[in-house]
Amino acid sequence: MGLKIEYLLTKQQCVLYKLGHITEVESAVLMKDPKQHLVVPILDLQRLTVVSALGRGATGVVFLVVNEESSESLALKVILRDSIEKKRNGNDDQYKRVWFEQQALMCVKHPLLPRLRGVLSTDKVVGYAIDYCPGQDLNSLRNKQTERMFSDHLIRFYAAEMVLALEYLHNLGIAYRDLKPENIMIQDNGHIMLVDFDLSTKLTPKTPKASPPPTTTTLTKPDKTKRRRSLLQRCCDSGISPEESVVAVTKPESCGNSNSFVGTEEYVAPEMILGIGHDFSIDWWSLGIVLYEMLYGVTPFKGTNRKNTFYRVLTEPARLVGEATLLRDLISKLLEKDPVKRIGVEKIKGHDFFRGIDWDLVLTISRPPYIPSQLLDHGSEGKGGIKEIDVELFVQRIFQTTVECGKNQVDDEDTTNEYNGDKNVNKGVWVNGLDNNPCQTNIFSVF
Numbered sequence: 001m002g003l004k005i006e007y008l009l010t011k012q013q014c015v016l017y018k019l020g021h022i023t024e025v026e027s028a029v030l031m032k033d034p035k036q037h038l039v040v041p042i043l044d045l046q047r048l049t050v051v052s053a054l055g056r057g058a059t060g061v062v063f064l065v066v067n068e069e070s071s072e073s074l075a076l077k078v079i080l081r082d083s084i085e086k087k088r089n090g091n092d093d094q095y096k097r098v099w100f101e102q103q104a105l106m107c108v109k110h111p112l113l114p115r116l117r118g119v120l121s122t123d124k125v126v127g128y129a130i131d132y133c134p135g136q137d138l139n140s141l142r143n144k145q146t147e148r149m150f151s152d153h154l155i156r157f158y159a160a161e162m163v164l165a166l167e168y169l170h171n172l173g174i175a176y177r178d179l180k181p182e183n184i185m186i187q188d189n190g191h192i193m194l195v196d197f198d199l200s201t202k203l204t205p206k207t208p209k210a211s212p213p214p215t216t217t218t219l220t221k222p223d224k225t226k227r228r229r230s231l232l233q234r235c236c237d238s239g240i241s242p243e244e245s246v247v248a249v250t251k252p253e254s255c256g257n258s259n260s261f262v263g264t265e266e267y268v269a270p271e272m273i274l275g276i277g278h279d280f281s282i283d284w285w286s287l288g289i290v291l292y293e294m295l296y297g298v299t300p301f302k303g304t305n306r307k308n309t310f311y312r313v314l315t316e317p318a319r320l321v322g323e324a325t326l327l328r329d330l331i332s333k334l335l336e337k338d339p340v341k342r343i344g345v346e347k348i349k350g351h352d353f354f355r356g357i358d359w360d361l362v363l364t365i366s367r368p369p370y371i372p373s374q375l376l377d378h379g380s381e382g383k384g385g386i387k388e389i390d391v392e393l394f395v396q397r398i399f400q401t402t403v404e405c406g407k408n409q410v411d412d413e414d415t416t417n418e419y420n421g422d423k424n425v426n427k428g429v430w431v432n433g434l435d436n437n438p439c440q441t442n443i444f445s446v447f
Contacts, residue, residue, distance in 0.1 A: 040106070043067070043120040043129060048076065050391060059083070059098060059198055061395045064132055067118075074117055074129040075195075078395050081126055097198040102128055104174060104197040111363050112165040114195055124392040133193055135186025135372030142181065142294060150294040152327055154369050158184070159291055160354060160362050161192045166287065167345050169194075170280045175203050179286035180267050181293065190368030199263060203279060265309050266299040270337045273310050281339040284348065288334025292318060295327060300335070326353040 051064040051073075060079035067074060084095040105116035105128065114130035121127075135141065138158065142148055150158075162184065169176055178199040185193045263272060269285035271278045292300045300318040303309035318335045320328040330353045333343040343351070349359060 040116055041118040043076075043118040043127075045120055045122060045125075045391060048074075050389060053394070056398065057196065057198070060127070061398060063391065065129070072117070073132040073134075075132045076120075076127055076129040078120075078125050078127040078391055080395055080399055081122075081124055083399060084126065098126075100200065100202075101197040104200060105130065107172065108169070110165065110168045112161055112192055112194060113168070114193055122392065125395060130195065131187070131193075133185035133187050133195075133372075134374065135188070135190070135370065138181035138184040138186070138192070138290075138294075141186060141370060142297070147297065149297045152295075152325070155291060155294050155327060156353065156357070157365075157369055158192060158294070159287070160357055160359070162194075162287055162290070163345065163348055164359070164362060165192070165194045166283050169200075170283070170345070173202050173204065174200050175278075175280050176200050176283050176286075178263055178267075179283055179290060180264050181290060184290070186370065186372055188372060188374060190371045191363070191365075265306050266302050268310070268313065269339070270314050271339050273314060278339065281342050281344065284334050284342055284344065285339070287348075288318075288331050291327070291331050291334065292320075295331070296321070326351070326355075329353070 047068045048065040049068060051066060054062045054064050054075060056062065057077075060077045063076045063078065065074050065076045066072070079098060084098055102116065102119070105114060108114075116128060117131060118129045119127070120129075142150060145151075145154075162179070166176060166179070174197075176194065176197070178196060179194070183194060183196045185195055187193050263286075267286045267289045269278065269282045272282060289299055289301075301309055301312040301316065303312050314337070318332065320332060322328065330343075330348070330351050333351075334348075336342040348354075
């Protein structure tokens, strides 16, 4: 057991392992990706000290753990094996998302993005780990500010890092699609880290080739010739009158866009709600929402329910209350409802709000505005954490209860944009223990 053996897994073996079908692998075995020259440790659940449950997302529970061999703190996402296999057999996309997230973690190499620090597999669960961020998320940091709002200079720093992280992902052909404060973590060095790639997707970057003229979808004139009813028509059937809206949205170019309907409702862009296809500009809309929330403490289009929120996204302008400033001007350009007219990365970086920023030096800042405490809070459990709790049972009980109450679901990769009433879209809840109520809505989710 003390001897470390290194395996060079074939492509087929890697696929089987990541899908959770290879279980007889010792913790000392390393998995290597020949293309990326990565060596990813295989973690042993029995050699991890569980400090606390950090939170949960749509697919799994995230634990703060300490690797007994290296003494490193890690954020470990644990997913039920049955949920992946059942979804896979049912032609659902959840297992694809788990697969894509691991692939994304293996290919990204950027100081503002997570590293894959290890994978694990048992008969009941699969999981993977990234570096733990002791500063928690951007919402947690916002709640520590005066009146729970950031100053312009703080927003400038974190906005610049978000721009750099998204630009890097877009250059890899990855649309992030779930930018929100809960997914923007604060690392131990004070810089941000974008986490949670299970709603991300691979798109073909736009090329300078000539393309057909873009078509325009107008909310007041839905295309009745389509075989499938659009999401807008279903909204209208639910009480939203098309006569109340005059917003026109230009359909993105057909090259390299997606028709998926995913995300968190307060951050979802108009083109995703309309189901006309979306490209990388969807992330710039979400950036505008995040900056608005950092400035005002609330999101701009939150309604009384999901349907009302979507209606406001489609029809109402963002109310930028206060004197005209460079930040408000940038936010207005990011929250342009027409994705073709929305500001892109080059104009974002060249905007006067970022005047004076040397983009090549942002990541080298040694003293960011906020440096979190380096001490782990083990709570009442002490240094030993809560290792006596059965992680497999913990996750199983939470997700079985979730299924029973029918809450906390994430919309599937649905090209028909099936409108499911007031179903939550990727809502996270706190994990307070085995008896927590997963039906409770909360803004915290990681991974």
